[in-house]
Amino acid sequence: MEKKILTKYVDDPNQINIDTYLSHGGYKALEKVLKEMKPPEVIEEVKKSGVRGRGGAGFPAGVKWGFIPKDNPKPRYLVCNGDESEPGTCKDRVLMESDPHSVVEGMAISSYAIGSHLAFIYNRGEFAYPARMMEKAVEEAYEKGYLGKNILGTGYDLDMIVHTGGGAYICGEESSQLNSIEGERGMSRMRPPFPAVAGLYACPTIVNNVETLAAVPFIINNGGDWYASMGTEKSNGTKLFSLSGHVKNPGNYELELGTPLSVLINDLGGGMLDGHKLKAIIPGGSSTPMLLPDQIDVKLDYESLVEAGSMLGSGAVIVIDERTCMVWVAERLIHFYRHESCGKCTPCRDGTGWLEQLISRIERGEGKPGDIEKIESLCGNIMGRTVCPLGDAAVMPIQSSIKLFRDEWEYHIQNKKCMVKSEFAFK
């Protein structure tokens, strides 16, 4: 059921040490690309694997690497996105804290492929422990000659910096992340130009998620075809899913793409907590549209989830049971997005604020007739009209909540209270 490729050794406490990592075949892929492959061949292999961005958008990694302009003389940079702040998501952390060398190796191979000599790992500020593990791995890699000058005698140089953030969700968005590395406030940038053309310090830059880059050594060792043989036709490989909420066994699970959601929730997750009935599922992180219980057999891959009206996103599956008020859920989420809006563009900055006011007042029992329509209209005015997709992320769960649970929203306004009161006691 689980297909442990990236997470094969995460339960081995010694995996954080370079000697153990090496004994498990670590840094062989790096040695292979540096000694036997030219950068375009590495890009070709990654293209062949079909691995798509695991940070949320699902863009094919090899294709993105190909966007680096060939004739630009400026330095190039690789940024590994370990900001991991989309509510529900905690999978990159597993790799960073339990198998940090796989991230370093993936970054090194990718840097070589795009012609970069300086790579950054952007570690969310609160992840003090994962940051320490990454620092240690980077140090060990320097000591053993897998980073630094003239790596393995091949003439290739690469430096790596572990950069920690300051508690801003928006810094997971790639253009804001680049501003943050430059020392600025983490506000998004207009595109074009895309980072591959003008990113960090206005130089060509590739930003990839931790999980995307951690897959690269496996692709090199076993071949792009091997990787592409896993998953579905268009969603190749494996993916980490963070299962949280009202399930018996929450946790991070690595699955072949295309595995049914029911396998994750019922077989691996042990089913619903305390035998309560399933009410809704947020399948790809808090920004993705919700699914209903009768969609539990949907396949977890990019295409199937779009067909089901949602998105694979970051792979954070949040399970919600019958005891939960959906207006209460919406209030939690809009509070988050309002708090995290960087303030650069008006629809997102003001729109999320108005949405929070409206939703909070409904949740407090002070909603007025017409509020739902106001919320819908506001959502429509934010969606697709912001500098970065944070605005979309804020409205998608709300739009889907109203669409799927409109009766509950209306009940809330008419009766000035929740249809079911979310009262959850911790153990």
Place this chain on the structure above:
Amino acid sequence: MILNEKSVAEIKKKMVRYPRRKSARLPAITVAYRQEGHLHGELYREISQIIEIPVIDIATAASFYTMFPKEPVGKFLIQVCHNISCALLGADSLIGYLEEKLGIKKGETTEDDMFTLISVECLGGCTAAPMMQINDEFYENLTHEKVDKILEDLRNKA
């Protein structure tokens, strides 16, 4: 100087690794926060001298990042995640329990300056909910028993 030698050395060590000095702002702010527990103008001034960037640019950057308190907090800063995965497993009741145990409301500091209690957005511990962060450590899969023990251990440590 408020920043001690170790902090200054750490900032300088980080600073030289970046292609541009201005990138050292967030690392320097982080070092200052770790030493002092909260940020303030005097620290911005010292950072600005070390990395040779106008103090206003340090302050502007710092004010964006909510992880760093800008007012004094207790010796232990308790940050409980109130976001969705934790809320579904009782984050609100966890906050209530901590308020009761510490005798303060969310947002307040105990009289002995030992504990400050706040609630924050998702910390990336969703599969081990409910959870909280105290200073740099994560505490996950929290139960009443665990919370009692954690607070007791911290009190003894102080």
